[in-house]
Amino acid sequence: MIQQLRQQSILVRSLWALLLLSAVAAAFEGRWSMVFVALATLGLSFAPILLANRLNITLPLPFVAATTVFVIASIFMGEAFDFYERVWWWDIALHGSSAIGFGLIGFVFVLMMFEGDRFAAPPWAMCLVAFALAVTVGACWEIFEFAMDQWFGLNMQKSGLMDTMGDLIVDVIGAGLASWLGYAYLRAKDRSFWTWPIDRFVALNKRLFRKHR
Template sequence: MAAELLLLLRAERWMHAFLVVAVMAATVVPFLAPKRLGVVIPAELQILAILFIFATLFLGEVRAYYERLWWWDLALHATAGLLLGLVGFLIVYILNENDLVDLQMRPSFVALFAFFFSVGIGTLWEIFEFAMDQIFGLTMQKPMLGDLSGLTDTMWDLIVDALGATVMSVTGWRYMKGIRNGRVDTWVSRFIARNPQLFGRKG
């Protein structure tokens, strides 16, 4: 990425150079989070976050994978739905299980919150894409299936966001029901075990 940045600066492609700098900075965030926030993030989740940022900004925008591979954007939105669903689940699960918070929510409500949290963030991102296209003349909303307006692209993005969010919400619901099965369940368990302070418990 450093070599790519030098080439972009030489070619005066300022927007892409900015994106590469953003990717390089974002890859550091997961490693700073434990020190800044006092939260221990499992290595698998850190790697997933870094790969997602790299695939979205560097490969997608700088290397134009969005234009080269028609399914690239859909795959990333499905992944985003999964990751955001996991974040939404953990937010409510932490509150639900914290010994210092007098709050008990049913697994179905926690799962529902995780779903709408993920879809809501995905919707805000689509609004951001629309605003960037309108204000700065970008093409973040890509033509798709013969639709030059970008509406079809936006709707398919939201559909795969919802599908990813559904998978994670169901997984979270199964976890709270005691059905521990799968790699995601292991990640949630490790996150909880490594961050007892978030639950009002002593480590």
């Protein structure tokens, strides 16, 4: 586990150091809510690495960097520095990027079920599962926001229906893009820029894709 943390890119380790320094500085100033947000963000950024280690999966370094940036953008910058209110497109960008990410994760999971055999199921069916997973995660997040607003008096949905529908529309667009990337991977004869994230994950975890060809 320690070795995996040391293997991360300079960007990721710099972001971890920044979060830790922010927590220490906030503690000296007595801003305990900021301390909690910084440490919570730091802990969540470790989650993909911990999960991958438990499942014996190797994650591409760019994936870890992307998830770290996403967690910082959504929690640390979004909540602690109120970027959701200051930057009108912040929430839209995060929903779109998360939909693409979950769509790719869903596609890789389906491919893993068939041990990397591209021809085990119709391409449209494999991509549909990836699309459905990404949209489902987005819908569950909207339910979570609604529950937090109702139970704890928060304002996660902000403008209510318009905010929710806007987020779901962006989720669908992001999920569609991820599905298209999966379809391009299934149809591609050679590696390309668009299919690189999937190609890299398969290359790092060959034992899970024994039928890959």
